[in-house]
Amino acid sequence: MADLDNIAKEFANYYYTTFDNDRKALAPLYSDVSMMTWEGTQHLGTANIMEKLVTLPFQRIAHKITTIDTQPSIQGTNAIIISITGQLMFDDEPKPQQFCQTFQLVNNNNSFFIFNDVFRLNYA
């Protein structure tokens, strides 16, 4: 699983660094068939997903990854499942919030795009 773990780690680091610095730049990671469920609301395709992400009601955000787990998806799909837990700091809130996020990445000509994306905060 070492290769998949490396892919997942590189993806997660890139995704959250980009998210924290310039959310607009996440657009190339999605496609018109991508699905994102953000705190229970569903968004289909790059345009809708990006509209949601860029209008989230905070100015500054910082993700800190706690765990990354990776598994190959179903045979023949050339896809991987990545499940991430971590902490989020919003704006000037002093206390981090826990989050978990699951992705399914599909390999398309040696580059991966996000097919499934499910994000949840845990109000611990």
Added chain:
Amino acid sequence: MADLDNIAKEFANYYYTTFDNDRKALAPLYSDVSMMTWEGTQHLGTANIMEKLVTLPFQRIAHKITTIDTQPSIQGTNAIIISITGQLMFDDEPKPQQFCQTFQLVNNNNSFFIFNDVFRLNYA
């Protein structure tokens, strides 16, 4: 998505009720190609997964589901992704722990089995 949401809800209720009452009875939900990552350790196939689940070091456990999110998986796979967050009570510990768990279920002749299973506690 209403059908998928119903499948996910039924699955989650059945899975955690069975887990809390008689973990051995989860075996028919897995297959020889199923993967489970439990707090970072990987287990492949029903026998290995069940050995892990039945030897977990607690006597009593109760899951309480907080959220269930569902998406269809890649076209042609006849599979769904389910991401669950919730709370766990172990034995006599007074404070619940947060968990998140992601499943990919594959429809095989109108019954679903677990292909991917990733479980993580959040030590909030």
